[in-house]
Amino acid sequence: MSDYLKSYVIPIKIENVDEYYSLIQEISFSDTNRTFAENLSHSAHINLLIKEISILLANSLRLYEMGYFDNAYYSLRSANELATVMLDLSDKDDSKITNNFKKFRKGKYKKRRSKIINELSKEGIFFKEVIDQMPNFKEDIRVLLKEINNVVHNNGLDKFYCFRYHSLDKDLPYKKLEEFTNHLLKSIRILAIMRLIVDPLPLLITDDEIYYRCPQIILFPFSDKMLSVIGQKSIDEFKQTDTYKSMEEWILSFEKRNIAVNDFLMHNFIDLDKIDDIYSQKHLISGNELKILDVCCCTNKIIYIVYGNGFYRFSTSSKCDNHIYNSLNIDELIKINDNHNICRDNVYVSVMNIKGNNRIDLYNNSYNIIYLFHEEKLDDDEIKCIEKIVMDFSII
DSSP: OOHHHHTTSOOOOOTTHHHHHHHHHHHHTOOOOOOBTTBTHHHHHHHHHHHHHHHHHHHHHHHHHHTOHHHHHHHHHHHHHHHHHHHHTTSSOHHHHHHHHHHHHTTOOOOOHHHHHHHHHHHOSSHHHHHHHOTTHHHHHHHHHHHHHHHHTTOSGGGOHHHHTTSSOTTHHHHHHHHHHHHHHHHHHHHHHHHHHHOOHHHHTTSHHHHTTSOSOSOOOOOHHHHHHHOHHHHHHHTTSHHHHHHHHHHHTSOOOOHHHHHHHHHOEEOGGGHHHHHTTGGGSOHHHHHHHHHHHHOSOEEEEEETTTTEEEEESSOOOTHHHHTOOHHHHHTOSOOSOEEETTEEEEEEEGGGOOGGGTTTTGGGEEEEEESSOOOHHHHHHHHHHHTTSOOO
């Protein structure tokens, strides 16, 4: 970049930038498992939009730090507009959702944000109810997009690069930074609420009574920081919607898990000192998951269990470094003649095949191989105990 251009594109440090990225990451991790239009694949598309919205927010933050503040606002506007598209692809009756998805996948979806908001205000299944309970939400969206567009369309001298860094007001860049972070937080707030309209689980599971009853999901509750950004008034209003209350009532009908069972089912963590607590609610645990517990009862040496080509992973309360699986080379282990007590990266690995399939089948059926990582060598009795349990696994 020439010195001439450097005088206009000037990086600026954003204090507490990691906090902003952390909030954006929360939205990124808030995948939905909801079925749309009787089609589970639609939720994968919605999750893709959630990820894209998060990337646009992160891009906006990074671009502003680099000094490209107008491009930062383009990204911020795109995030808000894509969030309204996300609602239009999820908050209609089944036939309209299916039709919108077909157009979107083919690149023929051309609705403007204002039209979507107006339609959802009248026809939205969840959005209409939310704006009835949160009367300021629709206006908040309108005002934010108006302010963002003022920057995007260079509405005023203070929106120019050549003015911002060369005006008599030397504090102007920092005033504009404060304005940007305010717009960013407003966007995060609005997008978080839009995410809750898709399904309210990230808010619901902030309540322990809900969280310890919620069916197994790969989802995290919104943090206290995110709840603060959304605002207590908005949270209280959202909780009055039928969408929230009906799901809350449904989840409260389930049995509450104890902490040890919850850690096992939700975090794949086995507290070896609380095995009895886990077995006390074994009716909440699937067959193969119970077999994993049975394997751990054969020995206290196991620190990590992996099967299903790495899709299923369980750590124990013994010392466990997550890097051990990352260094695992399945092809290399298959070539080893000895199935048990293979020394690798200061731990031992034992390889077992579900239903006792022979080693010729290992390569072709690697999805049904179980890898046991342990701190010490397993003795013959422990191996026999484990092999007997593995024989009863259900083939995936």
